[in-house]
Amino acid sequence: MTSQPHDLGQARACPPSNLAIARDARLWPIEEIAHRLGVPGEAVEPYGRGIAKLDLAAADALAERPRARYVVVSAITPTPLGEGKTTTAIGLVQGLQQLGHGATVTLRQPSLGPTLGIKGGAAGGGYSQVVPMERINLHLTGDIHAVSAAHNLLAAMIDNHLYHRLGSDLNPQTVTWPRVMDINDRALRHIVTGLGPPADGIPRQGGFEITAASEVMAILALATSLQDLRRRLGRIRVGTTYDGEPVTAEAIGAAGAMTALLKEAIKPNLLQTLEHAPALIHAGPFGNIAHGNSSIVADRIGLHGGDYLVTEAGFGADMGAERFFNIKCRASGMTPDAAVLVVTVRALKFHSGRYAVTPGRPLPTAMLAESPEDVHAGGANLVKQIDNLRAHGVTPVVAINAFPSDHASEHAAIRDIAEAAGVRAAVSTHVRDGGIGALELAQAVEEAAEQGSDFRLLYPDEMPLDAKIERIATRLYGAADVTFSPEARRQLDLYQQQAQGHLPVCIAKTHLSLSSDPTLRGAPTGWTLPVREVRLSAGAGFVYALCGDMRTMPGLGRDPAAAHLDIDDHGEITGLF
Amino acid sequence: MTSQPHDLGQARACPPSNLAIARDARLWPIEEIAHRLGVPGEAVEPYGRGIAKLDLAAADALAERPRARYVVVSAITPTPLGEGKTTTAIGLVQGLQQLGHGATVTLRQPSLGPTLGIKGGAAGGGYSQVVPMERINLHLTGDIHAVSAAHNLLAAMIDNHLYHRLGSDLNPQTVTWPRVMDINDRALRHIVTGLGPPADGIPRQGGFEITAASEVMAILALATSLQDLRRRLGRIRVGTTYDGEPVTAEAIGAAGAMTALLKEAIKPNLLQTLEHAPALIHAGPFGNIAHGNSSIVADRIGLHGGDYLVTEAGFGADMGAERFFNIKCRASGMTPDAAVLVVTVRALKFHSGRYAVTPGRPLPTAMLAESPEDVHAGGANLVKQIDNLRAHGVTPVVAINAFPSDHASEHAAIRDIAEAAGVRAAVSTHVRDGGIGALELAQAVEEAAEQGSDFRLLYPDEMPLDAKIERIATRLYGAADVTFSPEARRQLDLYQQQAQGHLPVCIAKTHLSLSSDPTLRGAPTGWTLPVREVRLSAGAGFVYALCGDMRTMPGLGRDPAAAHLDIDDHGEITGLF
Known part of the structure; x- marks a missing residue:
């Protein structure tokens, strides 16, 4: 049975751009959004239209209120294009709101680097965006x-x-x-x-x-x-x-x-989604050499600001979610009730190993043809990432982020994989439809959160640093073994001696594979994680292990996004995606 | 006759610090300050407590209102400590407000460099400050x-x-x-x-x-x-x-x-003085290789926002005021009605050539002894700077910025010098007393502005670049001659050929002397200005001539201000001056 693309996903003759949608949005006064969150007026400091910083006293003021359900949004191992965790997190709170819940989303602040480099904006997409998107992508509150x-x-x-x-x-x-x-x-x-x-x-x-x-x-x-x-x-x-x-x-x-x-910078930034759900955008640490999660202080506010707090964790579940659990939750003492695992047809096809995807370029045409077989062929990654969340006592909901080019048979294939793994799955068309498109997902998350989690850290503080690295590599990444360079060994010994052995670890590896080799797709096994070097972030409170080359300063391409950015005759920004 | 220091200036057993005064201030809601300025609510974008950005449409909205009197605050050639132009400009608007006028001050935004380096804060001082001072000195609106x-x-x-x-x-x-x-x-x-x-x-x-x-x-x-x-x-x-x-x-x-x-950055920042006069703090270009004046867009708003707009121009009248006239006013088409020339007892003593003053160190004790003779000995600088303002058709009011260590005989000496030059002088104790302390000055400015100016540019656009440099050097600096290095000559010829000869010029020389030699005090004559190199700021729209070494990246000292900055147990900033 062959389905038509226009039956699904965001198909549309000529969908409006993210910027056009964002610009058409009618923002509510930010004070009203703060009111939705339950934050008292004196803690709200407006910072331009539709944006406020929240004094940290806001968290104290909310402490007496009931605790929201805490949901982390993660993903399977992404293609270089990303699989829509941000849009899904935004769509989900809009969906939960449609169900009558108060729901807040917490996100990282995007760097100017990608905005001006390869990727364009990072405030969601379509009808699941946070606004004002120009401000989010250009400095926000500085x-x-x-x-x-x-x-x-x-x-x-x-x-x-x-x-x-x-x-x-x-x-x-x-x-x-x-x-x-x-x-x-x-x-x-x-x-x-x-x-x-x-x-x-x-x-x-x-x-x-x-x-x-x-x-x-x-x-x-x-x-x-x-x-x-x-x-x-x-x-x-x-x-x-x-x-x-x-x-x-x-x-x-x-x-x-x-x-x-940093006295102002530590105050979380309050904005709103297109459907006026509160969005806290705050802090943007890297997802490889750092833990890739938004701020604890924002989550502290959101956790008593309604019925649901949805937060996004960078990259795949082996990376962002693992650090959400073992670094962020360990530091904050807050524990998740449910998790969402974002999956796309294109990413599973990518994990079939049959296609190459390059950032800044369109998908290969062959990837757009209907092929549930390709989806099944990449399914191992999804299964493994489900398992990675379960390793922390959290059973995820699989969110199928629908694209216009998807086919029903391909979505069915994903549902089959999820069902076989014993977890709920839901198709979400939040990019095209906003919260209404995320209703099935929101209901599934509601059920999952109702059931709750049996959250556990992957390793105790007292486990030695090398054993922590081995635990993550073998239990989550599927590595057969870990090797440490003499330099790495020396550093680990030094940090243990210096009484830093209690810290959690952050493994800096590629985000494009469960392994440390960016070319390996699916759920590779039998490989060895090579730890080249270990460094200490004594202030942040973690040790990070470098496995492969981590580029910490990107470069611009031949045709950087910045070259297309401008203002029009009305002073409006053009060329942001 | 000997007067006691406590009869004058800011003498007080233990005056509260700028930060303590600023923190005690009761800020009015910034919307009320905007209302004072006549800016419609829709043009006001609050940016944290007591700060708003003003949409540029605010200027259009105000255009129909009567034009304020435009007053530029300049100074004699300063000591390395600065002579209080900022406090005087702030004190003056507070004084004008005491007289029943609507008055606005426009200032440059201070750089983090000096705040963290040698000087501490730059938001005025004592009871002539703009608040909130921590925000002004640390990022403001970014x-x-x-x-x-x-x-x-x-x-x-x-x-x-x-x-x-x-x-x-x-x-x-x-x-x-x-x-x-x-x-x-x-x-x-x-x-x-x-x-x-x-x-x-x-x-x-x-x-x-x-x-x-x-x-x-x-x-x-x-x-x-x-x-x-x-x-x-x-x-x-x-x-x-x-x-x-x-x-x-x-x-x-x-x-x-x-x-x-820069879309947000071009919107002027509205704040308030301690007495709730509107203060627009916007842009902070260097005062040597650039023109050292706050923004035209802020002045456009302030110029129709009340009865008086007071703006500060960096360094001495030979530098900041000259560029205010010949670069800023030339570009904006706005012309001044009056000028203020700030003078201090210490600066005139400094110009006597009898003392050395070092930034970051207290004044030599000998400079604090009563000595009207020293003041007279440095008077030539004051006379020359008065003349420099008159060269533009503006007769200044001399503002004697009183310090606790001043003596009445020394103030009288300054009055004598001013009177001999045919201009008004007024003692101002605005640092100690706020607007009330600036009443005499405000009345003198009122009179001067009433009389108005006969403003003229120092040179026409069509004068060749080298002749413009010569005009400034000989007419304002007191140079006998100007020499151009072969490189400078080549550059000037090139810019003339490239149709840039119509631009105004900005002479980058030391601000510590009327001459290009920082060790020459008073009003040196008979010297030659050596132009080493000429550069083009084609975007800003001026050519600048380097005369001496211009340091465009400062360094930190052995004991930088940053080492003393911290937060206290209540999260308040400590160690800002």
Whole structure:
């Protein structure tokens, strides 16, 4: 049986662009959205039309209210195009709202890098967007720039320390603190600073990373209060003395000023979805070298702001959701009631290993032909990611994010796979239809959350760091084994000795495979995870293991998105996707 | 006759700190301040407590209202400590308000560099402050960071252009566009970028300047509308082709995205003084390589927002006021009715040549002893700066900014000098007393503005660039002569040929002397201004002549202000001055 594409998904003669839809939206006053969330007026600080920062006192004010159901949205291993976790999370809260619930979504703030680089906007899509989308994609309330300023102040104070030979005995050759900028600029990856006459500093090798990769960003996401932020910033390690003792941001004298620079940035940003559900967009740490989740302080507010709090965790369930559980929930003490696993027809076809997908290019035409067989061929990834969520005591709902090019038989194939794995599945057309399109999903999530979870961390604090890495690799990634380079082994031993062994771990590997090899599709087994290097984010509170090359400063392509961005005669922004 | 210090100025047993005063302030809702200014509600976009951005439509809405009197606040040649132009401008509007006038002040936004470096806050002082001062000094609404992002996007797109060998035939060796950061970081003055493997860009010499030195900042200050901003950004020159033809930001394809990044930043920021007078804080271009004045768009709003618009122009009258007249007013078409020349006892003593003043250190004790003779000995600078304002057809009021350490005989000496020069003088204790302390000054300004000015530009557009430089140097600085290096001569010829000869000029020299030698005090004559190099800010619309070393990226000292900044147990910022 062959179905027509227009029976499904977002098919439409010429669907309006995200920007056109967003611009047509009638925003409610942000005070009304705050009221929906139950936040008292004095905690609401408007920041331009339709945006407010919420004073952290808002969380305290809400603490007495009933706790919402906490739902994490994850995905199967994505194609380079992404599978729509953001739109699904937004669509889901709109769907829950259609069912009469108060529902809030918490999301990461997008970096300017992708907005100006390859991808365009990151505020959802179609009729599941957060608005105003131009502001979300361009600075929002300036939090990312504040993170850059705090980060770079520390960098400047480190070099100033060396220049003036101030205390602390910092060995310049051990300095690991880079500089950051929220722009894709490959020429800044490897630089030499401090050139010129003696008054212009001490020559050193250095480099810039994109701000999302800053430990300060991870700290902003994991801090539970302004005071906790202050303490975490102080713990940041920037290098060692000549005797090998750690030198911290506190010792450099920077942590207080860094906190002052972040005093506004720690306040979550309140916006609204197209259907006026509260959306908190706050913090945007990287999903490989950091934990890739939005902020704890935003979730604290959302968790008492209605019946449901839906949050998105970056990349596939092996990465973002694993860190949501083992890093974010461990730090916050908040535990999830349900999970959503986003899946697309295209991603399962991709996992069949029969197609290549390139970011910034359209899908290969052959991938658009009806083929439930291809879907089944990639099904192992879905099954494994379901299992990865279950490993934490959470049974997911599979959300089939429908595309115009999908066929009914392909959706049926996904339902079959989910059913065989014993989990609910629902087709969602939230991009085309908004909350109404997510009703089936919302009902499934309602049921799942009603049943609740038996949440458990994957490993206890007291497990040694290497064993934690092995646990994640073998239990979640499907690795047969883990190897540690001598350097990695040395670092792990050092961190254990330095009483950092209680920290959770973050494995920096490709997000395009369950394995550490980006070319392996499906659910590869029998492979070995090679840990090249281990680093400590002492302030954020995790150790991260580098497995493969992690690019922390993207470059621009031949035809960057920025080249298409402009204003029109009315002063409106054009060229944002 | 000897007077006691406590009879005058801000003497007080233990005066509260600026931060303590600011924190005690009861802010009015910013909507009320906007109402005072006559701005319709729909043009007011609150940005956190006590701060709003004003949509540029606000200026159009006000256009029908009567024009305010336009007063520029300048100063004699300052000591490295500054002589209180900002506090005087704020005190003056508070004084005018005490007289029953509607009065608005427009100021530059302070850079994070000095706030975290040597100087502490820059939102006025004592009872003549703009509030909330923490926000003003730390990011405000993020405009400076938006300027950095727009600037650095262009830098990244230039290197991307070279890396991908995209069109335009740009010769990498001619690229003059640096990168910028709003942090004092000497190690970034001279760097090499693009090191590492080939995928990490093309090695080039480069460097960072502080964001206030960015041409984008000068453009933001001089643009008259969003569309004008777009055009100016497109005109920025980043280098030349191998044939020597200019390559612009438009050719690089960056100008549209840069404008989009600045869409919020071009909206002026509305705040209030401690006495609830409207204060527009917007744009912060450098005062040497750029024109050092706040934005035209803010002045456009303020100019129809009451009876008086008071604006501050950076450094001494030879610099900030000269550029206010010949660059800012030339671009805006708005002309001043009166000027204020701020003078202090300490600055005139400094101009006696008998004392050395070092930034970040207390004044030499000997300077605090009563000495009207010292004041008279430095009087030539005051006389010359009065003359410099008169050269533009504006007769200034001399504002004696009183300090606790001043003596009545010293104030009398200043009055004598002013009287001999035929201008009004008034003592102002606005720092200690707020608007009440500025009543005498406000009355003098009222009278002067009533009389009006006979404003004229110092030179016509059609005067050749070198003649413009000579006109400023000989007429205002007191130079006997100007010499041009062969390089400067070549550049001037080139710009004349390229039809840029109509632009005004900005002379980048020390602000610590009327001359180009920072050690010369008073009103030196018989010296020669050496023009080392001439550069073009084609987007901002001026040519600047470098006379001496202009540092465009400061460094941190041994004990930077940032090391003293922190938050207290209540989450309040401490250590801002």
